[in-house]
Amino acid sequence: xxxxxxxxxxxxxxxxxxxxxxxxxxxxxxxxxxxxxxxxxxxxxxxxxxxxxxxxxxxxxxxxxxxxxxxxxxxxxxxxxxxxxxxxxxxxxxxxxxxxxxxxxxxxxxxxxxxxxxxxxxxxxxxxxxxxxxxxxxxxxxxxxxxxxxxxxxxxxxxxxxxxxxxxxxxxxxxxxxxxxxxxxxxxxxxxxxxxxxxxxxxxxxxxxxxxxxxxxxxxxxxxxx
Amino acid sequence: xxxxxxxxxxxxxxxxxxxxxxxxxxxxxxxxxxxxxxxxxxxxxxxxxxxxxxxxxxxxxxxxxxxxxxxxxxxxxxxxxxxxxxxxxxxxxxxxxxxxxxxxxxxxxxxxxxxxxxxxxxxxxxxxxxxxxxxxxxxxxxxxxxxxxxxxxxxxxxxxxxxxxxxxxxxxxxxxxxxxxxxxxxxxxxxxxxxxxxxxxxxxxxxxxxxxxxxxxxxxxxxxxxxxxxxxxxxxxxxxxxxxxxxxxxxxxxxxxxxxxxxxxxxxxxxxxxxxxxxxxxxxxxxxxxxxxxxxxxxxxxxxxxxxxxxxxxxxxxxxxxxx
Ligand SMILES: Nc1ncnc2c1ncn2[C@@H]1O[C@H](COP(=O)(O)OP(=O)(O)OP(=O)(O)O)[C@@H](O)[C@H]1O
Ligand SMILES: [Mg+2]
Numbered sequence: 001x002x003x004x005x006x007x008x009x010x011x012x013x014x015x016x017x018x019x020x021x022x023x024x025x026x027x028x029x030x031x032x033x034x035x036x037x038x039x040x041x042x043x044x045x046x047x048x049x050x051x052x053x054x055x056x057x058x059x060x061x062x063x064x065x066x067x068x069x070x071x072x073x074x075x076x077x078x079x080x081x082x083x084x085x086x087x088x089x090x091x092x093x094x095x096x097x098x099x100x101x102x103x104x105x106x107x108x109x110x111x112x113x114x115x116x117x118x119x120x121x122x123x124x125x126x127x128x129x130x131x132x133x134x135x136x137x138x139x140x141x142x143x144x145x146x147x148x149x150x151x152x153x154x155x156x157x158x159x160x161x162x163x164x165x166x167x168x169x170x171x172x173x174x175x176x177x178x179x180x181x182x183x184x185x186x187x188x189x190x191x192x193x194x195x196x197x198x199x200x201x202x203x204x205x206x207x208x209x210x211x212x213x214x215x216x217x218x219x220x221x222x223x224x225x226x
Numbered sequence: 227x228x229x230x231x232x233x234x235x236x237x238x239x240x241x242x243x244x245x246x247x248x249x250x251x252x253x254x255x256x257x258x259x260x261x262x263x264x265x266x267x268x269x270x271x272x273x274x275x276x277x278x279x280x281x282x283x284x285x286x287x288x289x290x291x292x293x294x295x296x297x298x299x300x301x302x303x304x305x306x307x308x309x310x311x312x313x314x315x316x317x318x319x320x321x322x323x324x325x326x327x328x329x330x331x332x333x334x335x336x337x338x339x340x341x342x343x344x345x346x347x348x349x350x351x352x353x354x355x356x357x358x359x360x361x362x363x364x365x366x367x368x369x370x371x372x373x374x375x376x377x378x379x380x381x382x383x384x385x386x387x388x389x390x391x392x393x394x395x396x397x398x399x400x401x402x403x404x405x406x407x408x409x410x411x412x413x414x415x416x417x418x419x420x421x422x423x424x425x426x427x428x429x430x431x432x433x434x435x436x437x438x439x440x441x442x443x444x445x446x447x448x449x450x451x452x453x454x455x456x457x458x459x460x461x462x463x464x465x466x467x468x469x470x471x472x473x474x475x476x477x478x479x480x481x482x483x484x485x486x487x488x489x490x491x492x493x494x495x496x497x498x499x500x501x502x503x504x505x506x507x508x509x510x511x512x513x514x515x516x517x518x519x520x521x522x523x524x525x526x527x528x529x530x531x532x533x534x535x536x537x538x539x540x541x542x543x544x545x546x547x548x549x550x
Binding site for chain 2: 056079086090097100
């Protein structure tokens with residue numbers, strides 16, 4: 001990757017409140033190192049999704065400093081934003097697949113928006129779909145997919161661009177344990193090939209299968225277990 | 227990409243609507259297309275009417291101008307001790323001395339009394355009235371003799387003679403034609419403004435209906451230009467269809483009017499209509515104008531939607547504060 005181990009994402013004393021409500025995240029200071037793997041965990045409502053949204057720049061912190069790929073998030077120009085987003089793979093808790101596009105088209109979307117020619121990525125997309133077990137569902141529209149299949153389509157879409165950082169929100173929330181294990185192996189493999197991975201989950205069974213750094217959110221505070 | 231549909235599960239059997247590999251990212255059905263097409267068609271129709279009216283007016287006015295300008299009139303008022311016939315002869319001789327004058331004809335007494343008949347009734351003995359006599363001076367095509375000199379000599383040598391080169395008429399005609407063009411331009415501008423506003427609202431509606439799509443595009447790294455182009459392509463098609471329909475409607479109306487007026491010009495009151503308005507013929511320039519207009523409206527539609535999307539997406543970016 002880079003010559004010097006620059007942090008992918010760095011938070012310094014970050015706080016977040018929605019509107020005039022209470023601060024739901026306080027004094028978060030941590031870094032996501034290159035090529036690192038971490039679980040983000042905590043009880044429901046602890047703010048895992050909110051923290052991920054801060055990392056993918058869809059929320060601005062109420063205070064503190066967020067740095068992404070070495071850049072102060074508050075100073076990133078609007079025209080730069082698409083290029084930063086292309087280095088971030090995101091799996092949303094609610095998938096956010098486009099219902100009128102097929103699985104294939106959904107997964108190819110990050111490449112298509114870059115103006116790339118379809119012929120240049122078609123086999124990559126199909127291969128990735130086979131890898132996540134959706135080889136038979138390529139031309140199906142999301143409303144027909146099962147919850148687990150949607151989840152895998154959402155994961156494939158996050159991976160297709162080989163992002164530097166993968167942010168996944170409950171990526172195993174809708175699948176049975178064997179499939180969850182398979183998906184975890186997928187993330188581990190992705191991590192081995194150089195991507196920093198952040199997986200938000202409250203599935204203790206999943207975390208027990210792989211020994212990795214844990215970021216634990218509780219009552220707005222973050223504890224880190226390396 | 228032919229996948230063996232060997233999936234044994236029931237869902238695989240559900241007839242699934244499979245989109246083409248390059249299906250629109252913004253679904254066509256999600257845009258309130260029919261209503262907007264209709265509005266654009268109406269706007270294009272109205273705008274085409276103004277173009278047609280301008281074409282007719284400018285055509286007719288220039289026709290009038292050239293007709294009127296090909297003739298000037300010498301008027302000779304009766305003076306006590308002047309012999310009218312001699313005055314007419316003198317005036318004619320003087321006029322013919324100028325370059326560019328083709329011929330001079332005296333309007334005879336019978337014709338003068340016919341001209342006056344509607345006002346004075348028939349059976350008049352014209353000799354008993356101090357009716358001025360007229361000489362029609364026909365000019366060579368495009369010639370402009372020195373009217374000032376002609377006027378001077380006539381007034382000096384023929385008592386009671388005056389020269390009317392219809393300048394006042396031409397000026398008045400010009401003013402009228404300009405007024406019509408101005409009014410038509412104002413209407414045209416308003417129609418275009420209304421079209422733009424309609425497209426702005428329709429685009430906002432489409433963006434709202436496709437909020438999820440825009441958000442996802444955003445997250446997967448689409449830039450503003452890409453997102454805008456996804457909407458713009460629909461609006462371009464929509465604008466083209468609407469504008470073409472409206473323009474075609476206007477063209478059809480002009481063709482029908484042209485037929486109607488040429489059929490009627492055989493009748494006496496048809497003559498009056500065509501004397502006033504020409505033959506309702508819009509002419510090639512008018513139809514070309516309509517075609518240009520159709521392209522213009524389609525372009526304006528697409529551009530407006532693009533700008534609206536740009537603005538909206540920028541708002542999305544700046545709205546990502548904690549207070550969302
Ligand atoms: N857009 C919002 N506006 C106001 N409050 C919000 C918003 N989104 C989340 N919250 C609040 O912030 C807190 C944290 O929510 P968040 O979704 O980040 O939790 P979470 O850890 O992801 O929960 P879960 O495990 O159930 O997904 C909750 O109390 C929630 O009600
Ligand atoms: Mg959550």
